[in-house]
Amino acid sequence: MYIQEIKKKKDFQKLFKEVKMEFKETELPGVGKKFSVITSKGDKIAVVVHLSGKKELFYFEADDYDEPVCDIEMNDEEAKQLGSILMGTYFQPVQEEAKQLLLKNLIIEWVKVDENSPLKDKSIKEADIRRKSGATIISIIRGENTITNPLPDEIIREGDVLIVVGNKEQIRKFMQEFNVISK
Numbered sequence: 001m002y003i004q005e006i007k008k009k010k011d012f013q014k015l016f017k018e019v020k021m022e023f024k025e026t027e028l029p030g031v032g033k034k035f036s037v038i039t040s041k042g043d044k045i046a047v048v049v050h051l052s053g054k055k056e057l058f059y060f061e062a063d064d065y066d067e068p069v070c071d072i073e074m075n076d077e078e079a080k081q082l083g084s085i086l087m088g089t090y091f092q093p094v095q096e097e098a099k100q101l102l103l104k105n106l107i108i109e110w111v112k113v114d115e116n117s118p119l120k121d122k123s124i125k126e127a128d129i130r131r132k133s134g135a136t137i138i139s140i141i142r143g144e145n146t147i148t149n150p151l152p153d154e155i156i157r158e159g160d161v162l163i164v165v166g167n168k169e170q171i172r173k174f175m176q177e178f179n180v181i182s183k
Contacts, residue, residue, distance in 0.1 A: 055079040084139060084148045107171050108138075111180045113160045119178050125152035133174035135166035 022038040032050040039045070042062030049055050053076050058068040074082065087108075113119050119127050124137055140147040140154065141161040147154065156162070164174055175181070 057082075080148045081146075084146055087138070107166060107168055109164045109171050109174075109182055111162045111164055111175070111182060113156055113158055113162065113180070115158050117156075117158070117178065117180060119156045119162075119180070120158050121155060123153050123155050124150060127156065127178070129174065129178075132177050133166070134170035135164050135174040137162050138165050139163040 024036045026034040028034055032048060035047045037045045044060035044065050046058040047055060055074045057072045059070050060068050130136060137150060140150050
């Protein structure tokens with residue numbers, strides 16, 4: 001498990017280097033962890049995740065990394081909603097034709113579950129999605145509600161829009177295995 005976490009962290013850091021961003025993770029003993037990102041334009045964003053679950057977001061201008069221009073405190077639900085917005089799972093601009101995001105080999109696909117779907121009325125775990133395709137459901141849009149990072153026991157319902165992430169081959173396998181089409 002520990003080796004997998006190290007690999008995930010290295011893959012994550014490699015992704016930031018590929019998109020010309022600096023990423024740093026820092027342990028804050030007795031407090032939690034700090035994640036710092038310096039964008040390609042030089043702006044710095046820091047997120048502190050406290051052991052209590054509280055999250056703080058700090059923004060620094062490119063010429064001053066010592067004093068934040070602003071800081072925002074968020075509870076867990078607010079932080080998840082912001083993350084969902086930034087990932088594009090909450091809102092996707094209409095002008096995007098295919099509704100998929102390509103970032104090197106990462107694809108995010110929006111899939112609607114219809115009445116004939118083999119996923120309908122099954123939990124994510126029961127459908128065995130990851131083993132069968134390698135893809136992962138990162139969010140479910142159900143009517144006006146968005147379920148970010150759904151648990152394996154979450155039941156997939158007719159009309160749900162699944163936000164699925166994987167590489168091109170994993171998404172192809174997902175679409176084929178579960179007989180679904182893009183939204």
